[in-house]
Amino acid sequence: MPLLAFGSNAHGQLGTGATDDASVPVTCLVPNSLTTPPLCLAGGANHSVIVTADGSLLAAGANERGQLGIPGGRELHTFSPVLIPTVFPPPVFRYVACGWDHTLALTSDGDLYVFGSNEFGQLGLGADTKQVDRPLRLDIGTAVEKIAAGMRHSLISTRDQQVWGWGANNYGELGEISKPETINGRGRFPRKRAPPVYYPARLNVPPCSDIACGQHHSVLLTRDGRLLGLGRNRHAHFSADGALQVSDAALDGFSYGDATTTTSSQRQMVKYCREGAKLSKIRPMLRVDLNMALQSIRKDVVWCGVGMNTAIAEWAARQTSENPLLS
16 A cells, blocks of 8 residues: 655655645555554654654754654654654554644553644743653653644543643634633734643533544534634634534544644545544535545545645555546
């Protein structure tokens, strides 16, 4: 199964061995050990991270803030292994989320690892640590179930469905930790913005079964099926009480991993019902060309990850054309 990518590639984030942008899917360069579909793909502003079937991490792209988890700060144009030398046996990862220049990785045991920029507290390591160039375990005292990354903020939900967050909170994307009045229905915000949250803090929200992040906003799916929105409302996708304006707000859940998360989504999120019967959009939509492309190849795609201006997908072996979009 080839790993294919397309879009912006100025820092090698497509992992093709070059830095040329790709307007059609091109083959990524990965280690020979990657012979089965990955568990997860994620993209940040200029970096991409893969969780392989055996639970290891591969990364490519910009690395000036350590967002690849590979020391040295040098950008990498092919997917390379991310090592954790201080832990034996090594952790087995199952999910990854990328912010602008930070990365969260979740293990099968519920341990959370963070790396990259911490300029706004997005790693949860305090105000004095500005960046980390290798995966570092962040202990919040309980097992983590799900993770999400915004441009410069991070969310996790625990196995008892409590939501924690840290990082930038300029627009109230972390909710009532600081200034709940940053949420309103007309897209206007107080002049005085909330300061960053440098350590993990529990959000003042009901128990949630799923979480997702946009650039400056967060979306939560409560245990009783309600969608809640926190943060910037420039495009008025929240109502005055912070509820998301969608016609089918009672959902079973997001398709975890199929939702575009983080800055990667540029204030855009695709909501995907677990039944997989309908691809619904929460305003504002993804750019039409990418949205149509993903729908047209959906039957053959095993997994898809979206970065700020890039997309990476694992295609099934069945192809009838050199261009998978035309298969």
